[in-house]
Amino acid sequence: MNKSEFLSHLYSHLSVLPPEERDELMEDYENHFAFAEQNGKSESDVVRELGDPAELAKEAIGERNVHPPDPVYWMNPEHFSAPATELTDSRSQNGFTKAMIYTGLFFLNLIVIPLLLSCWASAVSIAVGAFAGLISPLALGLEFIMKGSIQPIQGFASIILVGIGILLMILARYIFNLLVRGSMSYWKWNHQLAKGVQVNEQ
Known part of the structure; x- marks a missing residue:
């Protein structure tokens, strides 16, 4: 070790x-x-005589009673962990909140799910009616084949039924789209709410 070192x-x-x-x-x-x-004397001789610079510094610091500064805590270490009573209260509150949310979802679903099912049943019935109106010319054609003749009023009625069937098909498609979006949104809302409760509990 030389002088500079x-x-x-x-x-x-x-x-x-x-x-x-x-x-x-x-x-x-x-x-x-x-x-x-x-x-x-050479630098190496002087370094050898003086000894380890770390020991020399330690002696000099000890003579002056200098101590390293105490660590600074921006927060009280006692605040790093919550007391057991606070953790217990928090867990009990989370458990109560979870139970209330699940109970509310249960009773809400008892009302909403039957309503959704009835809406789906109505949409299916409209679709069936639309299909029946669209195939009315086929039924009229079968009657003509079997009887050999049809009444003019039956032809007009068949045309009207086809028009009604087209309108009902458009309506059924619109209702089906609404029901699909509504059912998916409601299911996602239930899932996110339940998932949020589980995350908060952790």
Whole structure:
């Protein structure tokens, strides 16, 4: 270890001292090296005589009663963990909230699900009526084949039924789209609400 390395190590170990005292000590050691060199000693000889810079710094710091600064806590360590009573109260409140939400969902579904099923049944009946109106010309054709003749009023009625069937088919398609979106949205809402309760509980 040469002079520069020795002084560099010593300076780093004296970092806890005030700048004025540290600079004063560093100046003393630099003068010691300069005086020894004037008397014909080499840098390695001086380093060997002085010893470990860490030990020298430790002695210098001990003489001045300098201690490393205490760690600064931005929060009280006691606040890092909640007391057991608070955790128990929080868990009991979460359990009560979870039970209330699930109970509310249960009774809500008892009302909403039958309504959705009735809406689906109505949509299916409309679709069946539309299909019946659209195939009315086929029924009229079968009657013509079997009887050999049909009444003009039956032809007009068949045309009217086809028109009604087309309108009902459009209506059924619109209702089916609404029911699909509504049912999916309601299911997702139930799922997200239940999932949110589970996440908060964790």
